[in-house]
Amino acid sequence: MLKAKGQFQCTCGKTHTVPPIEIVFEENATRNIEAFFENATYVVDENTAKLVETPERRTIRLEAEGRVLATMENIEKVASQVLTDHIVSIGSGSLTDIAKYAARLTNKNFSCFPTAPSVDGYTSSVAAILIKNEKTTVQAVVPQKVVVDMNVVSEAPFDLLRAGVGDIAAKVTARLDWMLSNLLTEEPICEFAWEELRDLLNDVLENSEKVLNRDRSVILSLMKALLVSGLNITIVGNSRPASGAEHMISHSLEMYHENRNEIPMFHGLSVAMGTYITLKAYRVIFEELKLKEKCLTNEERFSILSEFFGEEKAGKFMRVHERKKLPGRVQLSRVREALKHTHEQFSEKVENALKTVRVDELLARYEPEFIEKLILISNTIRERYTILDLLDSLCLLKDFSHRVFEI
Numbered sequence: 001m002l003k004a005k006g007q008f009q010c011t012c013g014k015t016h017t018v019p020p021i022e023i024v025f026e027e028n029a030t031r032n033i034e035a036f037f038e039n040a041t042y043v044v045d046e047n048t049a050k051l052v053e054t055p056e057r058r059t060i061r062l063e064a065e066g067r068v069l070a071t072m073e074n075i076e077k078v079a080s081q082v083l084t085d086h087i088v089s090i091g092s093g094s095l096t097d098i099a100k101y102a103a104r105l106t107n108k109n110f111s112c113f114p115t116a117p118s119v120d121g122y123t124s125s126v127a128a129i130l131i132k133n134e135k136t137t138v139q140a141v142v143p144q145k146v147v148v149d150m151n152v153v154s155e156a157p158f159d160l161l162r163a164g165v166g167d168i169a170a171k172v173t174a175r176l177d178w179m180l181s182n183l184l185t186e187e188p189i190c191e192f193a194w195e196e197l198r199d200l201l202n203d204v205l206e207n208s209e210k211v212l213n214r215d216r217s218v219i220l221s222l223m224k225a226l227l228v229s230g231l232n233i234t235i236v237g238n239s240r241p242a243s244g245a246e247h248m249i250s251h252s253l254e255m256y257h258e259n260r261n262e263i264p265m266f267h268g269l270s271v272a273m274g275t276y277i278t279l280k281a282y283r284v285i286f287e288e289l290k291l292k293e294k295c296l297t298n299e300e301r302f303s304i305l306s307e308f309f310g311e312e313k314a315g316k317f318m319r320v321h322e323r324k325k326l327p328g329r330v331q332l333s334r335v336r337e338a339l340k341h342t343h344e345q346f347s348e349k350v351e352n353a354l355k356t357v358r359v360d361e362l363l364a365r366y367e368p369e370f371i372e373k374l375i376l377i378s379n380t381i382r383e384r385y386t387i388l389d390l391l392d393s394l395c396l397l398k399d400f401s402h403r404v405f406e407i
């Protein structure tokens with residue numbers, strides 16, 4: 001799938017290595033799963049157990065009210081029960097993250113059998129884990145093998161198809177944020193991570209309706225795009241190619257719910273909301289919208305952070321925020337110049353795809369005042385520079401959060 005193999009010299013100045021992940025597309029793999037994975041201990045949940053028959057003795061079944069989340073509790077359960085040297089997840093985002101991090105903790109091999117085209121975690125080296133109710137991106141294990149059965153992924157629950165479009169639309173805002181950071185903070189940027197993805201992205205974004213109608217060929221493109229995106233993370237060594245402000249919004253929202261012992265919506269769905277908001281933020285810069293300059297005070301920021309995550313984490317995130325400040329004032333014409341081409345090429349397509357997956361319905365699940373607060377604090381949860389930091393430094397974040405639905 002990736003053109004490059006082995007080691008290659010990248011535009012960022014580093015030498016990267018493409019990991020030897022074996023990716024197999026095989027219809028009806030479910031009928032004989034043992035033929036694909038050697039000496040495996042399978043990790044399933046109530047729903048995915050019905051899709052594949054796995055040997056009872058080597059199957060760890062995770063259960064939860066609602067749905068299984070990637071918590072340390074679940075990871076420890078897998079780590080303590082695994083019987084063989086190979087952990088194989090049968091599931092989508094959470095189960096994959098659980099299995100690959102459990103594999104890391106126990107020094108086992110990891111492979112996966114995706115059951116939905118919903119996230120890019122299948123081929124990525126990182127996992128998003130809840131540690132003490134904080135969403136943390138950790139290094140995990142790169143899979144040996146990914147086996148995709150199109151009969152299974154095409155029949156994934158409808159909301160997971162929506163989520164897949166959300167997580168792939170996010171690659172556009174993630175790219176814009178990476179370019180922005182490259183321009184303003186000199187963070188190195190890799191070109192291959194974008195070139196390999198562009199055509200697949202185009203296909204999925206232009207045909208998002210067909211994903212929801214379970215059109216096999218577009219779902220295949222979506223699955224491939226997600227696998228390439230995950231590989232990009234693995235090759236670069238962190239999630240920058242795949243995750244910008246839209247994921248910080250999503251992670252903030254997930255943490256908010258998890259702090260209250262509530263089940264958050266699927267990852268890709270909250271990412272769709274984050275992508276919608278992030279594109280609007282770019283619109284402020286590209287369309288030179290006149291927003292009111294009103295700075296958010298430290299007291300206001302701390303107060304929302306405390307309400308969302310408690311005072312201890314609020315203090316921590318305030319310090320993250322402090323470290324993100326850039327010296328001097330940014331020349332916006334430089335930003336427009338550098339990002340224009342990518343923005344023009346993709347922004348409308350992303351907007352249309354988000355419309356198709358009914359991002360409006362997702363946003364309407366929250367009060368506008370809540371969305372405002374979410375926008376105001378999402379840039380503090382991680383030291384990763386994004387468009388929200390730029391609006392923040394220009395004292396435009398407050399008015400932006402207030403007017404996001406009119407923009």
Ligand SMILES: [Zn+2]
Pocket residue numbers: 119120167247267271
């Ligand atoms: Zn994601």
Ligand SMILES: [Zn+2]
Pocket residue numbers: 010011012013014016189190191
């Ligand atoms: Zn590079």
